[in-house]
Amino acid sequence: MRKIVECVPNVSEGRRREVVEKITASVLSVPGVFLLDTEMNPDHNRAVITFIGEPEACLEAAFRLTKTAAELIDLNQHQGEHPRIGATDVIPFVPISGVTMEECVELARRLGKRIADELKIPVYLYEQAATRPERVDLGNIRKGEFEGLREEIRRDPARAPDFGKPEIHPTAGATVVGARFPLIAYNINLNTTDLNIAKKIAKAIRFKDGGFRYVKALGFEIREKNCVQVSINMTNYQGTPLYRVFEMVKREAERYGVMIKESEIVGLCPINALLDSAIYYLQLDTFKLDQILEYRLPQTKSLASFLGELSSAQPTPGGGAASALSGCIGTSLLIMTANLTIGKKGYEKVEKEMRDLKDKLESLSSRFYNLIDLDSQAFNRVMDAYKIPKERKEEREEAIEEALKGASAVPYEVLEKAVVGLELGKVNAEKCNKNSITDAGCGVNFLLNAAKGAYLNIAVNLAGLKDEEYKETKTREAEALLSRAEILQREAEAIVLRRLRE
CATH class of the missing domain: 3.30.990.10 (Formiminotransferase, N-terminal subdomain)
Structure with a gap:
C-alpha cells in the first residue's frame, strides 16, 4: 500500500x-x-x-x-x-x-x-x-x-x-x-451582530470550558456577512458528531433570541461526517452505507491516483498502461473537436459524418480506458508466473510462456486501436471546426505516442518467448502497424498545418 x-x-x-x-x-x-x-x-x-x-x-x-x-x-x-x-x-x-x-x-x-x-x-x-x-x-x-x-x-x-x-x-x-487525526473546520453563523452571544455559545460548547470532548470554539465577528460566527474545530467527528454540535449551538442561540443563519465547512471533510448527520436528521435508524448508490458503482481511479501509482517503485502500472492512457487522451481530444463541429454554422455538410466519427471515437476511447487496467493485470500474471518455484520447471516455463503472450496481446491491441484512431483522426483533421484544428493535431500526436509505447511493450514481452514462430509473426505485424501509424500521423499533421495557414 x-x-x-x-x-x-x-x-x-x-x-x-x-x-x-x-x-x-x-x-x-x-x-x-x-x-x-x-x-x-x-x-x-x-x-x-x-x-x-x-x-x-x-x-x-x-x-x-x-x-x-x-x-x-x-x-x-x-x-x-x-x-x-x-x-x-x-x-x-x-x-x-x-x-x-x-x-x-x-x-x-x-x-x-x-x-x-x-x-x-x-x-x-x-x-x-x-x-x-x-x-x-x-x-x-x-x-x-x-x-x-x-x-x-x-x-x-x-x-x-x-x-x-x-x-x-x-x-x-x-x-x-x-x-493529528482528520479535523473538520466547521463554522456556524448567527443572525445577530452581538459578538458577546457568539463568544458565550463558543464557551458553552468547547471542551476546556466543560463542553464537548472533541470541540474547540471561538466567537468572531464576520463583517462581510454582517453577522457573528461560532468558529469550531471538530478534532474527532466520531467522538463528537457535527449534528450534536449544531443542535447545541441552535439551542444556546435560542436562549438569546437568536437563530442560526447558516453553517459552513472550511476545507475538506470526511464523507462519513456528513452521512452521520443525514442519518440523524432523517432518522434512518436501519440505514446501511452499502445503500448509497455511489458506493456500489464500479471503482475508478482519479488521474492523481493513477499518476501516483505510475511514479511509484511498483512495476505496475507501467509503460503499457501509460500508452493506453495516451490513446484515451488522443481519442478524447478528437471527440472534443467533433463536438465543436456538430451543430456549428458553416459545417452543416459534414455534420452527419462528424456524428458517425464521434460514435466510433467514443467506442475507441472506452476501450482504451479499459486497456489501462488490463495491461497492468496482464503483467501481474507474468510476475506471478516467475514466482512459481524453479523445481516445477515444466509448469513454470509453460506459465511464463502463456503469461508473456498475454502481456504482449494487450499492447498489441493498443497499437491496433491507435492505428484506427489515427485513421479517424486524419478525417477529423480535414473536416473539423477550424477553431479546434490544433486540438485535432494534439489528438493524433497522443495516438502516435500510444502506438510507439505499445510497440515497445510488445517487443519486451515477445523477447522472453521461446515460441520463435509466434515471436517472428507478432514482431512483423507490430512493425507494420507502427509504420502505418507513423504515416497516418504525418499525413494528419500535414493537414493540420495546412489548415492553420489557410
Whole structure:
C-alpha cells in the first residue's frame, strides 16, 4: 500500500489572492504532491491549503510553503479575526493510508527542526507531536498571538520553542507543526451582530470550558456577512458528531433570541461526517452505507491516483498502461473537436459524418480506458508466473510462456486501436471546426505516442518467448502497424498545418 499523508497548512493571508497563489505554487513545485483545496477567508485573513502525497514529498512541500509565506507575509501589517502567531501559522500532518501516527509525528519533528535551522523561525510542536502536555492544545501555544509572543518568548521559559532560539522571526513570527487525526473546520453563523452571544455559545460548547470532548470554539465577528460566527474545530467527528454540535449551538442561540443563519465547512471533510448527520436528521435508524448508490458503482481511479501509482517503485502500472492512457487522451481530444463541429454554422455538410466519427471515437476511447487496467493485470500474471518455484520447471516455463503472450496481446491491441484512431483522426483533421484544428493535431500526436509505447511493450514481452514462430509473426505485424501509424500521423499533421495557414 502506498504511503499517503495529508498536510493542511494555515497561512496568515486571506485577502491577497496573488500572494496565496504564489504560496500554493511553491507546493505544486514538488513532484508527487497533489493540491486538493485552497480556502481563503478575508475576515479571518487566513487561507487553509490542503495537499496530499507521500511523506517525504509532503515534508518538502510544507517547507517550501513556509519559506514562501515568510517572504511574502509580514505579520506586523497583518490584521484578522483569527488568532495567529506566524505567517505560516500551523502545519498539521494527517495519516491517510499506509502511514502511522508515529510516522507523522516524526515528519512534524523533522520539518520543525528544518524550519528553525534554515529559516530562523521558531517552531512549536502540538497535538500528537507535542513535547509537553500543555502544548497538545493549539490554543495554549497561540495565547497572546504574534504581538504577545514577541515579548514572552524571550523572558518566559515556558514559552520557549521546541526548535530554534527563544526569539521570534521579525516578520514571519513562529510556526506550530504537529500531527493529528482528520479535523473538520466547521463554522456556524448567527443572525445577530452581538459578538458577546457568539463568544458565550463558543464557551458553552468547547471542551476546556466543560463542553464537548472533541470541540474547540471561538466567537468572531464576520463583517462581510454582517453577522457573528461560532468558529469550531471538530478534532474527532466520531467522538463528537457535527449534528450534536449544531443542535447545541441552535439551542444556546435560542436562549438569546437568536437563530442560526447558516453553517459552513472550511476545507475538506470526511464523507462519513456528513452521512452521520443525514442519518440523524432523517432518522434512518436501519440505514446501511452499502445503500448509497455511489458506493456500489464500479471503482475508478482519479488521474492523481493513477499518476501516483505510475511514479511509484511498483512495476505496475507501467509503460503499457501509460500508452493506453495516451490513446484515451488522443481519442478524447478528437471527440472534443467533433463536438465543436456538430451543430456549428458553416459545417452543416459534414455534420452527419462528424456524428458517425464521434460514435466510433467514443467506442475507441472506452476501450482504451479499459486497456489501462488490463495491461497492468496482464503483467501481474507474468510476475506471478516467475514466482512459481524453479523445481516445477515444466509448469513454470509453460506459465511464463502463456503469461508473456498475454502481456504482449494487450499492447498489441493498443497499437491496433491507435492505428484506427489515427485513421479517424486524419478525417477529423480535414473536416473539423477550424477553431479546434490544433486540438485535432494534439489528438493524433497522443495516438502516435500510444502506438510507439505499445510497440515497445510488445517487443519486451515477445523477447522472453521461446515460441520463435509466434515471436517472428507478432514482431512483423507490430512493425507494420507502427509504420502505418507513423504515416497516418504525418499525413494528419500535414493537414493540420495546412489548415492553420489557410
